[in-house]
Structures are given as C-alpha cells and as structure tokens.
Amino acid sequence: MRDIMVHTGRYDAWGSGAEYAADLAARVDGALTGVFVHPSPLYMMPPYASGDVIQAIFETARSVEQSADAARGAFIAWATKIGVRQAFWQVAEGRAPETLAHIGNWHDLLVLERNPDAPWGAPPDLGAVVLASRMPCVVVPPHCREASLGCIAVAWNGSAEAVRALHCALPLLHHAAAVILLDGAHRAPEIEAGWLPPFDVQTYLSRHDIRATVKPMLSPDDRAGEAILAAAGEVGANLLVMGAYGRSRFSEWAFGGVTRTVLHEATLPVLMRN
Numbered sequence: 275m276r277d278i279m280v281h282t283g284r285y286d287a288w289g290s291g292a293e294y295a296a297d298l299a300a301r302v303d304g305a306l307t308g309v310f311v312h313p314s315p316l317y318m319m320p321p322y323a324s325g326d327v328i329q330a331i332f333e334t335a336r337s338v339e340q341s342a343d344a345a346r347g348a349f350i351a352w353a354t355k356i357g358v359r360q361a362f363w364q365v366a367e368g369r370a371p372e373t374l375a376h377i378g379n380w381h382d383l384l385v386l387e388r389n390p391d392a393p394w395g396a397p398p399d400l401g402a403v404v405l406a407s408r409m410p411c412v413v414v415p416p417h418c419r420e421a422s423l424g425c426i427a428v429a430w431n432g433s434a435e436a437v438r439a440l441h442c443a444l445p446l447l448h449h450a451a452a453v454i455l456l457d458g459a460h461r462a463p464e465i466e467a468g469w470l471p472p473f474d475v476q477t478y479l480s481r482h483d484i485r486a487t488v489k490p491m492l493s494p495d496d497r498a499g500e501a502i503l504a505a506a507g508e509v510g511a512n513l514l515v516m517g518a519y520g521r522s523r524f525s526e527w528a529f530g531g532v533t534r535t536v537l538h539e540a541t542l543p544v545l546m547r548n
Contacts, residue, residue: 291387
C-alpha cells in the first residue's frame, strides 16, 4: 500500500484524520497525498444572482484555491516531521465524492475523518464518499491520531463485499501482530451459478502468509452492526475491516443497516470497501 491519500477538509490546519493518515503512511513506508477539495463556484451560485454577486463568488473561489495551493510546502513539511517519506499536496475543485473518486484512480487507500463539524465529515456524507470513491477507505473516528496495526479484526460473512475488503486490506494485515476473523452469519451469493469448492478464507489468507484466529459471532440481523463493534472491542482491535453494503446498487447514498451502524458508532478506524 504505497499511495495513501487523505481528505483534509481544510488547508490551513490538519486534524486528527490527517494525523492518522500520516502515521499510517509512515508505518507502512508509503507516500501520503493531502487533498483539499473546494466546491465549484457553480454549486454556490444563488438563483437570479446579479453580475456583481457572480463575479464576487468566482473571485472568492479563486482566492481560496490560491491560498490552498500555497499550503503545499506547509503540508509536506508537517507530514515529513511525522515520518512520511514522500508527501504531496493536491487541490481540486468540484464535489467531494466524484473528485476523490477521480484522484483515487492513482491511489491505493483513502482516509476520511468522521467529524460532524468538518466538511464532508458527517456519517451520511462519508457514506456517499465511501460508495462513490470505488476504493478502500479508512474512516477515522474523532480524535484518533495513532494508526496502530497491532490487532486487526475482519468482519467476515462470505459476501463479495467482504472478500473485496479483505483483499484490499492484505498489505495492512501483514503488519498486524494478530488477525481476528469475526465470523458471522454468511450471506447468500447474489449470483445463481455455483462452484465447487467454495471459497475458503483461511486457505486464501495462508496463501498470503497470514494466520488468522476465528471468533464465531452470532447475532440477529438487525443487531449485526452492534455485534461487530462489540466483538472488535473484545479482541482489542486497532482496525476493523469490513465490506460496505448499500441498500441498492442504484442508490449509492443509502447504506444498509450494518454499515450505517458501524459508520455512525465505531470508536476505532474502519477500513471499508464496497
């Protein structure tokens, strides 16, 4: 995992989410890109605005972008001080979900801070970014600054989303002292065709030289999110890996209940992949 990016939300200061991303990049010897996304002036345009108002909005947008771009040196120096070997700074204009999805085309991981007071920091907005980015995302709870990888818990139910999340997390699992599979109720496959033998997660992990301990986890479907978080707490996990499940492939903003619960209530960082 060589290219990590973090959505900073601000260009004049970097919060705990950015600190977590920098610490993670330093631990895995990866590069870090700080990304500041400024809304397009077109999104801020009031209806029937006068020419003077339109000009003022565009001038303000250009000023913000110039100030954000000028923060490049400060961000690189800040990240280097934390221990990041290579740091970069990117300023973009647009809507955060689509913009981060585009920049994600040349990155391996996106770090997002769950801070309701920050732009795109509230859980519903984070959900839109996670699903639209089409890449693994680590959602960091407020005030979490240390990217410890001592124990990683994997929420496992055999679904395609869980497999994708596990696959994306492999580089981080190699850094963990312990990997715990939280083995819950398995979801039925969405395709009609079957195959033999079925996917064996332990065999898959052993091929990648990862040894995992299985922790069975039984809970009603409507309490699965709470059960996953409780089990992760019981094993002392520093990071939770899980698939992100949407209600519909046509409704990217709508998470299923388990993912929504974890996104709202997790007190540890969560790596999600849909």
